[in-house]
Amino acid sequence: MKVILVDDERLALIGLQKLLEKEVSGIQIAASYMNPAEVMAGVVLHRPDVVFLDIHMPEIDGMDLGRRIQVAVPGTEIIFVTSYDQYAVHAFELQALDYVMKPVQTERLKRTLQRVREKLAVRCEQRVMDTEVPLICCFNQISFKLPGKEPQIAKWRTSKAQELFAYLLHHRNRVIYRSVLLDLMWPGMEEEKTAHQLYTTMYHVRQTLKACGMDMIKIQSAHLEAGYKLEVGDAQLDSEQWEQEMKAWREVQPGTVQAYEQALYRYKGTYFGQYDFIWAEPERERLRYLWLYHMRQLNLYYLKQDENERVVENMQQIQQMLPDEEESYFMLMKLYDEINHDLGVEEQYRLLMSRMEQDLGIPISEEIRHWYRDWKLGLTEPGQTMG
Template identity: 70%
Template sequence: MKVILVDDERLALIGLKKILEKEVSGVEVLATYSDPTEVMTGVMIQRPDVVFLDIHMPEINGLELGRKIQQAAPDIEIIFVTSHDQYAVHAFDLQALDYVMKPIKKDRFQQTLSRVRERLNLKREQKGRDTNTPLICCFNQIQFKLPGQEAQTAKWRTSKAQELFAYLLHHRNQIIHRSTLLELLWPELEEDKTVHQLYTAMYHVRQTLKAYHMDMVTIQSGHLEAGYRLELGEVQLDSERWEQEVKQWKSVDSSTVDAYEHVLGLYKGTYLGNYEYMWAEPERERLRYLWLFHMRQLIHYYQQQELHEKVIENTRRIQQLLPDEEESYFILMKLYDELDNDYGVEEQYRLLTTRMEQDLEIPVSQNIREWYQDWKQGLTKIRK
């Protein structure tokens, strides 16, 4: 772990450097800075994993300096070390990894270092997977990603070829009978009139895989051409890999919250969501529920810690991906009420009624409507 320390108090710098070098294994202090104007140059040259950053400094506020570091080098983790706890919300709003109070307590600092190691290990594991393993992306749309390259959106000769591949991929490692594929793709035609079209579509699928250098994905013909079986070989699916990772985390606490949030952030959208394939809907719903379940656990943890900005950030992400999830609006309505943010309450209720009653033609749940009416009359404050 390579770190840079920034504090305008030299004694604080010396003390933190001593703790890191003498009591923590595997840490290399690349540089220390008491002049904040020198930090950006040092960061860009040294490229540390972590910057320990004081907030109250002359010439430039530590929060502003942290923002500049993140803009220039998003992979660098920021940990604020300060005597002033009123900046905690602002620190986490900047996506800081942690916020440590002076004087530094050994047990609390060990928690911070555990979080750092967890985050860095996740990054290394993710980088290793991205570097070494070909990937088929299924969130939103089908994309092919080769090691060390950007994902490419697949371009298919016909929509039938696209759905044929998607269906075989969805049922990977299973033999799908020819009659099933014919009924799926050409339900209006008799089987003997569509067999040639199936062969042509299969030819286009194989040519597309070859064009994107994904021909390690094989499609085997069954006995007497009765069906087809798609095998991935060394290729992975992003949806399958995401599910394996998210199931590693059973609960959220101070030692796992960063890993938890990182993995949930890998859920990029609905499974095959850009295509109107009704046969994919059960899998879409299953993965949506899995993501939502863990997002609720994450938000509950942030609620317990009273990290309001993190509650807002993650709840809004639910609204972005699942706009008809009523509970997300209700969570924010109650939070904004607690923060005396009347505009926030009104905005969330307006968004909810628009999406439910106008877009989906479904009434807002009675308990939410009743809570809102009580809030309008000031009754929610009385109950507190």
């Protein structure tokens, strides 16, 4: 996150900069200014994500400077920092992201910057969504996004129509034989009894696509209606877009870490995650572990940068997405041990025990049991456990 600081008081400026550098991870301070006359040139040059701006300055009103910044570089978030709370209403009328009172408190600053990260991630996601081609959304729930319009969740006539479309989409550009579809949708029933149901369900699928404006998706009948083939035309799948973007990243670097993280945030849920499609599980698992691989790469980068807070945030996100992934709990246990946070170690161990043994009926690994036993006995050495 690229930041510019503006305050006519030197001590206030130095204090805010030190607080950001010491207490908040993922921050790049592009410039700081005491002279408001220099700010506009700096904003245009650096194009920051955020400007921390003092309101009460002798040469120029901070409110007016904030308006000029937003006109010059649209999308720049303004966070006012001041000793005078009477400006709060006017600050939010300017659509400032937040209003922080001096002296700035660490926890208050962290909450403000978390709001910035969330807003930047949403904005980045919106840019991806605002494509010039139709988009078929497969993460979590099936929906369609036409250029310039909001995503819409299709209203399927039946659950059979929904699954039939999903299966053909999953196997797009390939002929799927009728016998395969009949066995999938109506297993164990005679073909003569189900052929008409397949024909009717296919009709409902086509009608739903038409109602959603997705006419570019074509379902062609094979020779003598021996099967069907779905073609998406110029539409794209969000899962394919996301996978291509993630595979383009080679490594996490200081200049790319923010974009890398925002790309990972666009993985909002698993492939067809809201549906019990057993046939989708291999693809669901493949994409899930592609995401996990890149999350691990990001965590390794943050560990090297000693940005432990970001590691904790990311590991907690992994736990939400993959609650049975033992490594995330174990890594946090060792990290908490390194920073002498005993309660954190205990909490992670209890959480792992609860999710694995109580929820899934699976014992946790012997390696983690032995490490935890040694830790309780004081046999582990903080600082040597993160390997």
